[in-house]
Amino acid sequence: MADGRSADQPPASGRGHPREEVEFGDEEYSPRLRLSRRGIAVLAALGASVLGGLAWLVFLSSALDVRSVAVQGAQDDRLTVDQVRAAIGTVGAGPLARVDLDAATRRVEAIPRVARAEVWRGWPHTLRVKITQRTAVAAVKGDDGRFTQVDAGGVSFATEDAAPAGVPVVELRLSQQANDAGGVISRPQLVQGAVAVAAGLPAEVRQRAGAVLVHSYDDIQLQLSGGATVRWGSPDQIDRKARVLVALMSQKGTNFDVSAPDAPAVSG
Template identity: 80%
Template sequence: MADGRLADPSPASRRGYPQEDEFGDEESAPRLRLSRRGILVLSVLVAAVLGGLAWLVFYSSVLDVRDVAVQGTTDEKLTSDQVREAVGGLAGGPLARVDLAEVEHRVEAIPRVAKVEVWRGWPHTLQVKVVQRTAVAAVKGDDGQFTQVDADGVSFATEAAPPAGVPVVELRLSQQAKDVDGVISRAQLVQGAVAVAAGLPPEIAKRAGSVLVHSYDDIELQLSGGATVRWGSPEKNDRKARVLQALMAQKGTNFDVTAPEAPAVSG
């Protein structure tokens, strides 16, 4: 120290400088670097793994469809076997390759099916959930057969007898209605009567044995027990239904809701 300069700290004294030691360690730590050949090999391995998985899922028999599970069939009119038959060969092969939209299309083609939902139940099940149509009326035809119609006005089945608890729509047209057949068709009259039946409260619908159509403005309900309801036209159905529900609490055999603002009870 004679020349006035400080001597370099010894290795032992440098131990008091932790930051310098850390920097030295970082500089001396080896770094992993892949060569171009290594990157190429790794890419090939990743591609091979992904390709194997794709083949396993989409092309091999490991994840084939083994079952079509059907939900929503509530009676013998629409069975699970009928739904499976509609799906047919679409349920064959790998589950991942099943065309769900086409399965929905085929099942929706069944007249008694209102809605359908299809999804994959991994690893081996195709899930199909259906909503059946429910008849709100049965339209009596000239041949004596009864066509069932749902709340949307869709005809989906024709049988020799109407379903239990469903009003029967029958055309008993007056001469005046026949004279204007070209203005208001029979199909429109039936449509109006079905709308009336669809709007009835459940407790009244069960009692409504018949919905008789005399003309567009003259629809009549025949209830169990002999009571009748003059409904009028298929307009203001919701209001007429509420008024009729209130009127039914009174004694009578004849109920008139043709003008729901001024209903009447007699008999």
């Protein structure tokens, strides 16, 4: 061309490029959706209606009622699912969303054999319960000949005619001196000390310990299977005495003395 520009170049113009004008105009004049106040009110009412319907469905209707109670953690038939369900009672009835989980937990933990409980919702119809059952570390023989089971925390949770298998029996065989000192150290304190000893025994010793005999606060004795005896002394330094006893039992003997753990002895 005469002005030196190629044929495919657009002519110069102070008005800018035509394509740019079209795109700019599209952005500037694109239509916008505007809701009237009535439209906004209708949408708000619709949303509230939907939320209200969901709330009614979850909290008030029977569509999501509790239909079952699932229990985990029971170790034996002494603590059954039926006992847990009975303890929860009406707290676990009605819509699942409205169940008071804290109240249900307290009711389950009120069962003597339950140490701890967790309760949560298993949608859509299940109330789930996980329990930690108490385990006896000793059975205290009472004056009536019955045996009260005690856990490692010193909590008594069951009394039966026989001691559980493999659990040491705590028995008071107090000396005259110990009876005379009853006003200083009570029988419950003596039992508590003996239970602490039983709870602190290593598993291999506890399984062999048939009895924990209390003659006085400073004179506790273990009777082991096979006829061996252990002079334990007081319920002090339980961990130290337990470690020393395990080491002593690797030696031959029928009498083990850990009452002074820094100077243990084996005889017999």
